[in-house]
Amino acid sequence: WLIWFFMFWQDGNGKVSRVIRIGTRKSQLARIQTDSVAEKLKELYPDVHLEIGKNHQSLSRLCTIGEKSLFTKELENALERNEVDLVVHSLKDLPTTLPPGFTIGAVLKRENPHDAVVLHPSNAGKTLDTLPENSVIGTSSLRRAAQLKKRFPHLEFKDIRGNLNTRLKKLDEKNDFAAIILAAAGLRRMGWESRISQILEPEDCMYAVGQGALAVEVRARDADILEMVSILHDPDTVLRCIAERAFLKHLEGGCSVPVAVHTQVKDSQLYLTGAVYSLDGSDSLKETMQVSVTSLEKVDEQVQRVGVTANKIPGDVQDQAERLGVDLANLLLSKGAKEILTVARQLNDAR
Numbered sequence: 001w002l003i004w005f006f007m008f009w010q011d012g013n014g015k016v017s018r019v020i021r022i023g024t025r026k027s028q029l030a031r032i033q034t035d036s037v038a039e040k041l042k043e044l045y046p047d048v049h050l051e052i053g054k055n056h057q058s059l060s061r062l063c064t065i066g067e068k069s070l071f072t073k074e075l076e077n078a079l080e081r082n083e084v085d086l087v088v089h090s091l092k093d094l095p096t097t098l099p100p101g102f103t104i105g106a107v108l109k110r111e112n113p114h115d116a117v118v119l120h121p122s123n124a125g126k127t128l129d130t131l132p133e134n135s136v137i138g139t140s141s142l143r144r145a146a147q148l149k150k151r152f153p154h155l156e157f158k159d160i161r162g163n164l165n166t167r168l169k170k171l172d173e174k175n176d177f178a179a180i181i182l183a184a185a186g187l188r189r190m191g192w193e194s195r196i197s198q199i200l201e202p203e204d205c206m207y208a209v210g211q212g213a214l215a216v217e218v219r220a221r222d223a224d225i226l227e228m229v230s231i232l233h234d235p236d237t238v239l240r241c242i243a244e245r246a247f248l249k250h251l252e253g254g255c256s257v258p259v260a261v262h263t264q265v266k267d268s269q270l271y272l273t274g275a276v277y278s279l280d281g282s283d284s285l286k287e288t289m290q291v292s293v294t295s296l297e298k299v300d301e302q303v304q305r306v307g308v309t310a311n312k313i314p315g316d317v318q319d320q321a322e323r324l325g326v327d328l329a330n331l332l333l334s335k336g337a338k339e340i341l342t343v344a345r346q347l348n349d350a351r
Contacts, residue, residue, distance in 0.1 A: 020225070023075045023084035024053040027163045032189050033214055034088040037108065037232070044231060076102060079217065085225055087217045090186075091210035091241060094217070096249035098307040105226045105309055106216040107241055109234035111185035113212030115144060115205050117198040118187070119179045120171055127198050128152050128179070135178035138171065142279060142348060144181050146258035147205045150281030164190060181205075185212040206260035206275060209244040209253075213237050220309070226302070230312050236265045238310045239293055239321040243272045245306035246325025251276065251332065256348050257341045268294045270321055274328045276337045279344050285332050291324045293317045 020041070024034040031053070038050050075087040076099060091107060098104070117128055128137070129152070137152075138160030139145055145157045160167050160177065164186050171180050179197070187196055216229045240263035253259040258277035263270065270293045275286035295314035302311050305322045329337075 018047070019049045019051060020086065020228075021051045021084045022053065023078045023087040025075070026053070027165075029164055029186055029190055030088075033090070036189070037088045037214060037216060040108075040232060041228070045228065048228075076217070079219055085218065085222070086229060089215045089217060091213040091215040092208045094210070094215055094307065096209075096245045096306050098217070098304075101220055102217055102307075103220040103226070103304050103309040104215045104307050105218040105229040106232035107234065107238045107308060107310070108214045108216075108232050110237040110240070111188060111212040112199070113207045114184050114202075115181050115200045115207060116184040116187055116196040117179050117200065118168065118171060118182055118195050119197040120175070120177060122175075123178055124197075128155065128204075131155060131178050136176065138167065138177040138180035141181070141208070142256070142344070143208055143258045143260050143277070144205060146277035146279055146281040146284075146344075147260060148181070148281070150277075150284070151204050164192075168192070168195070183207075183211055202262040202273070206262045206273065209248045209259065209261055210241050213241055215308075220304070226309060226311070230310065233310050233312055235313050238308065238313055239265060239270055239317060240272075242305050242308055242310075242318055242321040243270060243325040243328075244274075245308070246322040247272065247274045247329050248325075249306055250326045250329035251337060251341065253341060257344045259341075265293065268292060270324060272324050272328055274325075274332065276332060276340050277344070278340055279347050283340055285335050285337050285340065287328060287331050287335075289324060289328045289331065291320045293320055 022034055022038055024030050034052055038052055042050060072093060078084045079087060079102065119126060123131060133154045134156055136156045136158050138158055140159050140161055149157055160170060160180055164182065167180055171177050184196060184199055187193060216232065218225045218229060244261045244263055247261060248259055251259060260275045262273040269290050271288060271290045273288040275284055277284045295317045297314040297316050302309055303315060305318050310318060
């Protein structure tokens with residue numbers, strides 16, 4: 001009965017609205033991302049009353065080990081306890097297998113998924129190529145470091161931790177780093193596009209699985225909420241991200257190993273490039289495959305694929321995208337990807 005009590009709200013004119021509660025982390029970027037999804041829902045469903053992030057002060061605490069998974073777990077706990085109805089995440093933070101009872105009900109149109117170089121003010125006008133020998137570049141990502149070490153051997157790479165605000169402060173206020181590498185999408189959402197000195201193209205640095213896309217996580221049993229958010233799905237982004245997530249899942253990869261992707265939908269073909277790297281980038285495997293994403297069906301049944309439920313997108317093309325990811329992973333595994341990733345994982349665990 002308490003659940004029903006919270007699900008409706010009466011305004012000053014006596015009008016009763018459905019209440020949808022959205023869970024969020026307290027970081028500035030998380031709030032901006034959540035607000036952007038809330039605004040879209042408000043435009044589509046003006047009669048729905050949205051409440052954001054109430055009673056989630058505890059989510060602001062940081063955990064340096066498994067930080068993403070801690071936040072994700074706390075928000076999922078809130079979902080499970082019916083304290084919130086949906087949660088907005090960066091898709092790259094969500095594991096390829098979600099806990100039972102949860103699903104990704106929407107994957108929104110992808111922002112620029114590439115990585116960006118942010119220079120220390122004293123290096124204005126330079127690029128990674130033109131930075132002096134032994135310049136220190138800050139990144140907490142094994143994927144970025146592995147690719148960039150090989151591509152820019154004259155540079156050094158060191159860990160930098162914290163949210164976007166913290167990392168930029170560390171860059172600007174000290175002289176520890178010549179530059180840092182961040183996701184372009186986060187910088188753009190924060191309104192800090194002017195800080196981007198260089199966008200890294202795929203030949204320099206391919207991106208993380210799901211990077212640049214926002215995901216809305218819901219309870220799988222909530223058919224009405226699932227139906228409500230499904231209108232936010234961007235078909236091309238969904239297909240690209242299903243392929244990427246299937247690739248990562250089949251490789252048994254995660255954030256503890258360097259795995260990178262690049263996807264594109266062009267002329268009804270879905271292209272997936274995937275790669276695995278040793279920690280220092282000296283050993284790598286990279287391949288590209290493609291598949292037709294022309295559908296013979298009209299709609300999909302409610303089937304989860306690598307955690308995503310997209311019932312407005314034909315099931316056959318979703319299957320093709322998932323199969324593409326699995327096939328590319330199998331190709332790399334047949335060439336020795338498992339050995340590269342096992343060594344990378346062991347070395348990373350020992351650090």
